[in-house]
Structures are given as C-alpha cells and as structure tokens.
Amino acid sequence: MNLALSAVFIVACALSGCTKAEQPYTVKNEGFEHFDGMKETAFQLGEMKIIGRQRYINGTVKFVEDMASDHFKFQIELFSSPQGDDQFKRLPMGVPRTTICEGLKDLYTKVLQPSFVEGQNTNFPFVPEEGLCPIPKGEYYIKNLEFDTDSWPNQIPRGLLKAQLTFFKDELNVGGGALLMRVEDRE
Numbered sequence: 001m002n003l004a005l006s007a008v009f010i011v012a013c014a015l016s017g018c019t020k021a022e023q024p025y026t027v028k029n030e031g032f033e034h035f036d037g038m039k040e041t042a043f044q045l046g047e048m049k050i051i052g053r054q055r056y057i058n059g060t061v062k063f064v065e066d067m068a069s070d071h072f073k074f075q076i077e078l079f080s081s082p083q084g085d086d087q088f089k090r091l092p093m094g095v096p097r098t099t100i101c102e103g104l105k106d107l108y109t110k111v112l113q114p115s116f117v118e119g120q121n122t123n124f125p126f127v128p129e130e131g132l133c134p135i136p137k138g139e140y141y142i143k144n145l146e147f148d149t150d151s152w153p154n155q156i157p158r159g160l161l162k163a164q165l166t167f168f169k170d171e172l173n174v175g176g177g178a179l180l181m182r183v184e185d186r187e
Helices: 007-016 100-112
Strands: 025-035 049-051 056-063 072-081 089-099 138-145 159-169 172-185
Touching: 025 049, 025 056, 072 100, 089 100
Parallel strands: none
Antiparallel strands: 025 172, 049 056, 056 138, 072 089, 072 159, 159 172
C-alpha cells in the first residue's frame, strides 16, 4: 500500500544513500493513477485523493488478500517530466521485481515508515525491523499525509516525477498505481 505512495524515493534512496537534513527541494503531491490487474485485481488504489493547499494525501488502499512472498512481488518504474508537461521519459533507475515481504522490510521501513504513523495518519500496521509478512488483507486509510523527506536522497530530478508500482501474483499483473509529485528547488 504505502509502497505505492512514495516509490520514487524508495528507489532513489536505495541507489544513492540517504541524508538527514533539510532537503534542497520541496515536494508537492499532484495526483494518483490506478490500474486494475490483467485477470484479477489484488491491490486497489482507486480511492486516493490529493486535498487542500497542502496537497495532503487522503483515501483508502485495499489489499484483497494477504500478500506473502511465495506468490507476490512488486516492481517500480520511475518516469520524469522536467518541464512538467506530462511528457514522461523513463528513468534508468527503479526497483526490479522484488518479493513483497523483502521490499516492505528493506525499503518501506527505511524511507516511508517515518511518514506513515499508525493510529495518527494511517491504520496500516507498524513494520518492525524484522519485517511484516504477509501484508495483511484489508482496507487501510491514509489521512492528511505529508511526506517526511528527511531520509530521502538530496539529488532527485526536478519537475514532475511519476512512480509506477505494479504488483504481481505468480508473475501476473494484479494491479497497481502511480503517484505523481512535483519537485522544485527550495526557495
């Protein structure tokens, strides 16, 4: 679920290392795209919205069944539109197909979990260092989410970024989505 919301930064952090300082950029959430799976849909992101001047993320994400690594994987493809004109070009970085539990343990906990606080802005369970597997079936809310960018890389492309997350069950696409963000230099 939360992997979809910030996949751009999961990948960039994993490839370039992280810093713990105010970033030289600002990030505004711009929108979501959702797509169904080829034959079935096990991940639904259709209720996500961006609201208010702060561009908070609100909505629900649904896992139709428990997602364990014996059947489920995900991949992340990254796209950039430096002019912000929706003319996206694929970036040479991303996350190749990775087992769902490994990705949750290695990527989510390091980059996204500081933004997703169980009981405060989500009901998605806290993921301990040893991981959480399987991802429990359920519907999870996200309320007034603003990303904590302290652990994100300090070098990311400016303009529009699109992180497209696709889930696979037994190597077949079972749905996904994309988060669009505008990255600008900090004034």
